[in-house]
Amino acid sequence: MTNSIPTLATALKRYPTTEALLSGKLTSPAFNFDFHEVEPIHDVFKPMAREQRYDVSELAIFTFLQAYAYNKPIVLLPVVLASRFQHGCIVYNTDYNKELTPEMLPGKKIGVRAYTQTTGAWVRNILSQEHALDFESVEWIIFEGSHLAEYTEPSFVKRAAPGVKLLPMLMAGEIDAGILGNDLPNDPKIKAVIPDAANAGRAWHDKTGLIPINHMLVVKRDLLRFRPDLVRNIYQTFKQAKEAAPVAPGAIDMRPIGYDKVTPSLELAIQLAYEQQIIPRRFTVDELFAESRTVLDDLA
Incomplete structure (x- = not known):
């Protein structure tokens, strides 16, 4: 008898860097994604922020910053899913x-x-x-x-x-x-x-060398707490999906992955969220990534 692998409720929009996941071309032996493709994607953000409806989710960065401010059990991963010049x-x-x-x-x-x-x-x-x-x-x-x-x-x-x-x-x-x-x-x-x-x-x-981050990847805190191995696999799977859609020569990488690559733009997002009275204090990027670094630091 074989043990069944876990299925993770996942809310995600279809982008070039997620196409391999949503199409099923890229899978993981460690878990199954149960994809919820909600349109518009911002309808996912309130239930994720308030009640952690999904195990893995796309989330607007300013929603995450507020969720962090109000101690919601959500963990930020260094994966940008969407950004655009505004x-x-x-x-x-x-x-x-x-x-x-x-x-x-x-x-x-x-x-x-x-x-x-x-x-x-x-x-x-x-x-x-x-x-x-x-x-x-x-x-x-x-x-x-x-x-x-x-x-x-x-x-x-x-x-x-x-x-x-x-x-x-x-x-x-x-x-x-x-x-x-x-x-x-x-x-x-x-x-x-x-x-x-x-x-x-x-x-x-x-x-500036920066990008205006719109959405990043988050997971439930309990998933990181009780199954850190799955969070490592999730990150690696999203990284593989991005590698399947390489940035064209001379183009700007609008969906960076990895702590060093996302930190400068995230620092600006934190600063302007504070200046615009969206969050009560200016967080550091190290604070936001402290939990995910405990399991991803050698990978990201």
Whole structure:
């Protein structure tokens, strides 16, 4: 009689670096993945942060930072699953504003799904650092609360009426600008607030050497505590999946793996989360990775 291997409930979006896992081309002899492909993926984040619904999960980095602040039993692994340059994610409707630049934003209404949304936090950092915008001079309109129930938004953040959605408000001219990510509409009247956004993002990377991390990999603390061998195997399996989708020559690695590779960008994420009142204190990267290093230090 053979012992059955464990099955791990796993919430993961399909990316080039996860395709081999989700397609079943890459498996592990140590465990089975039970994949939950939820669309949109951010619907996974609240149940993972609040109740640890999955053994292994993709998680927005700002959700993790708040989960860490509120002592949730989740462990961060040095695996970036998603990132993008965010300069093009703040947009306006030319039907109502013929022009809208970062310098014109003070006093305006900007919609964002949630104040703690990762894309919104990166955009506020861009506006603050590159365009000298005091983000408290803007009226932020949100449509959802934080993934963590313990969090209360700053006073300059206002909640939209129940049932109202961001994109319809932008299309109707009820807000001046909106921060959108994967749901950016393909509409010629919707334009980026930041001029030449694509080149601005690449220039930011060339100057800083950093990437704006969106999502990373986490596991339940109990999994690391009781089956550290599985966490080692999980990390190795994700590393193999990334190696199956190599970065093109000359391209930027937007999904780095390993402590040294993710630390500089993660340090900036922590700093701006603190500056934007998303977390109560500035953590160190060593704090965030202390638990995972106990089992991965020689691998990552």
